[in-house]
Amino acid sequence: MTNSNQTPVIGIIGGSGVYDIEGLTNKRWERVHSPFGETSDELLFGELDGQQMVFLPRHGRGHLIPPSEINFRANIDALKRAGVTDVISVSAVGSLRENLRPGMFVIVDQFIDRTFAREKSFFSTGLVAHVSMAHPVCSRLGDHIEVAARETGIEVARGGTYLVMEGPQFSSLAESELYRSWNCDVIGMTNMPEAKLAREAELCYATVAMVTDFDCWHPNHDDVTVEAIVKVLLTNADNARSMVRKVAPRIHADATAGTCACRSALEHALITGPDARAPEMLKRLDAVAGRVLRR
Numbered sequence: 001m002t003n004s005n006q007t008p009v010i011g012i013i014g015g016s017g018v019y020d021i022e023g024l025t026n027k028r029w030e031r032v033h034s035p036f037g038e039t040s041d042e043l044l045f046g047e048l049d050g051q052q053m054v055f056l057p058r059h060g061r062g063h064l065i066p067p068s069e070i071n072f073r074a075n076i077d078a079l080k081r082a083g084v085t086d087v088i089s090v091s092a093v094g095s096l097r098e099n100l101r102p103g104m105f106v107i108v109d110q111f112i113d114r115t116f117a118r119e120k121s122f123f124s125t126g127l128v129a130h131v132s133m134a135h136p137v138c139s140r141l142g143d144h145i146e147v148a149a150r151e152t153g154i155e156v157a158r159g160g161t162y163l164v165m166e167g168p169q170f171s172s173l174a175e176s177e178l179y180r181s182w183n184c185d186v187i188g189m190t191n192m193p194e195a196k197l198a199r200e201a202e203l204c205y206a207t208v209a210m211v212t213d214f215d216c217w218h219p220n221h222d223d224v225t226v227e228a229i230v231k232v233l234l235t236n237a238d239n240a241r242s243m244v245r246k247v248a249p250r251i252h253a254d255a256t257a258g259t260c261a262c263r264s265a266l267e268h269a270l271i272t273g274p275d276a277r278a279p280e281m282l283k284r285l286d287a288v289a290g291r292v293l294r295r
């Protein structure tokens with residue numbers, strides 16, 4: 001059973017440089033409480049041409065929170081509690097490929113998770129679950145993003161592997177070359193465990209990776225610095241906001257969303273028997289896993 005008749009609510013997680021979205025009516029910033037702790041910031045609620053939108057700045061307004069200290073569980077849990085069905089992650093990344101140039105958007109379809117200092121699951125002792133991450137992003141959302149980005153005039157690459165590093169320091173040359181030898185395409189610090197948690201919460205999730213630099217491997221480009229990233233980021237962020245305005249009506253009109261596999265990720269994932277499940281876990285997971293726990 002999936003949430004087949006659910007009206008879409010689009011969640012935008014804004015990364016570096018993207019601390020709001022434009023064109024919203026009935027705008028309000030509101031704190032959403034989560035049993036997993038504090039979200040990165042209040043959530044911005046509003047409507048875009050009749051489509052309900054919820055925005056969350058991943059690092060908080062003013063960029064206060066470093067990648068390793070983002071409470072990804074609270075962020076995803078709060079978006080789920082706010083009624084969000086579809087999450088678009090907007091993220092700055094370094095390029096590991098000659099043909100992925102600063103200013104381009106990459107709609108990534110795979111991740112390699114090299115993070116090690118983050119809470120990666122909503123589930124734990126008392127309620128164990130294993131969801132599939134074979135195909136970690138929603139290709140239906142990816143399709144809409146691709147069309148919207150092209151309509152906006154942005155150069156887009158469809159597909160690519162995003163290497164998620166712990167940070168906050170950038171990579172050494174040896175690491176950058178290693179990730180290139182693994183055929184990774186872009187590198188960043190934030191999309192894991194975000195994508196894993198979105199999957200556990202049965203949310204459709206797709207990433208728009210906005211290229212800002214060539215990391216440190218390119219012989220004809222300087223090693224990445226925040227200053228260099230910020231120079232490219234401002235144009236990228238404007239493009240991302242324009243893309244969001246175009247993608248919202250497409251998602252709004254999509255009648256196929258209810259059959260999306262992302263929305264039933266927990267269907268066969270729980271392994272702890274119903275009688276053995278810890279009551280405190282059932283309470284904590286009421287939003288994330290309510291669909292499968294309440295029946």
Ligand SMILES: CSC[C@H]1O[C@H](OP(=O)(O)O)[C@H](O)[C@@H]1O
Nearest residue numbers: 015016058067091092188189190
């Ligand atoms: C400001 S450069 C490094 C920073 O930017 C990316 O964050 P986000 O994905 O939220 O745009 C990268 O992962 C680092 O956290």
Ligand SMILES: Nc1ncnc2[nH]cnc12
Nearest residue numbers: 092093094187188215224
């Ligand atoms: N080169 C890079 N490495 C890690 N995160 C990034 N975000 C933007 N550029 C990056």
